[in-house]
Amino acid sequence: MAVGLELGDGEIFKGKFTEKFPLVHRSKWKPTTSDFIEEIKRRKAILGMKPKVNSQMKLSVALDWLVENPILGDDDRTFVLDKVASFLKVSSDVADGKPSGSQKWVGIVPYLRSIHCVTDKDDAKASFLRSFSVKTRKELEDRKLIKDAWEIVSHYFNDPNFNVTSSLYPMLHEGFSSVIDLSYKAVSEMGTLDLTKAKSKFLKLRMILCM
Numbered sequence: 001m002a003v004g005l006e007l008g009d010g011e012i013f014k015g016k017f018t019e020k021f022p023l024v025h026r027s028k029w030k031p032t033t034s035d036f037i038e039e040i041k042r043r044k045a046i047l048g049m050k051p052k053v054n055s056q057m058k059l060s061v062a063l064d065w066l067v068e069n070p071i072l073g074d075d076d077r078t079f080v081l082d083k084v085a086s087f088l089k090v091s092s093d094v095a096d097g098k099p100s101g102s103q104k105w106v107g108i109v110p111y112l113r114s115i116h117c118v119t120d121k122d123d124a125k126a127s128f129l130r131s132f133s134v135k136t137r138k139e140l141e142d143r144k145l146i147k148d149a150w151e152i153v154s155h156y157f158n159d160p161n162f163n164v165t166s167s168l169y170p171m172l173h174e175g176f177s178s179v180i181d182l183s184y185k186a187v188s189e190m191g192t193l194d195l196t197k198a199k200s201k202f203l204k205l206r207m208i209l210c211m
Contacts, residue, residue, distance in 0.1 A: 037062055040065055104191075154192075165182055
């Protein structure tokens with residue numbers, strides 16, 4: 001999805017994976033030609049173009065098209081660039097022997113932060129509420145074009161600029177009688193959060209609360 005964007009080094013990313021990207025397990029994460037073709041279809045749909053694409057398209061042709069037709073929406077660009085930066089950071093941390101996104105959550109802080117990612121952000125809240133509604137046929141067909149609620153939640157959870165504190169509810173529990181730091185720094189050593197883990201943690205929390 002990042003093909004056609006400037007990744008912070010002053011050069012447009014053209015789908016060539018240089019030394020900036022990790023060499024370890026490259027065959028497992030590197031996109032295939034089919035992946036790039038699917039991205040062309042997605043961008044064509046957004047641009048109002050016919051999504052039909054030659055399934056036998058050569059990789060060089062696919063990359064050229066993506067470079068000439070980059071993601072335009074500011075939110076989409078920010079989301080993709082954040083994902084690339086997160087991927088590169090995690091890969092670098094793993095290579096240096098630092099904790100990765102597989103680290104375990106400890107205590108209540110990460111759970112409260114994930115809740116605030118939903119309640120404090122309008123786009124996350126709206127997407128979260130929609131995730132429980134019955135989808136129309138059109139919504140099902142367009143689901144790949146709509147951001148998953150857990151993608152949005154994980155984005156804010158991993159955002160160093162999203163720093164909040166808990167609200168005071170001393171009448172509910174003594175643990176909420178004082179403000180709790182829910183900043184990025186408070187969870188930074190617990191690993192990054194992806195959409196699968198975000199959904200899993202929510203379901204676990206809901207199960208505990210309903211017991």
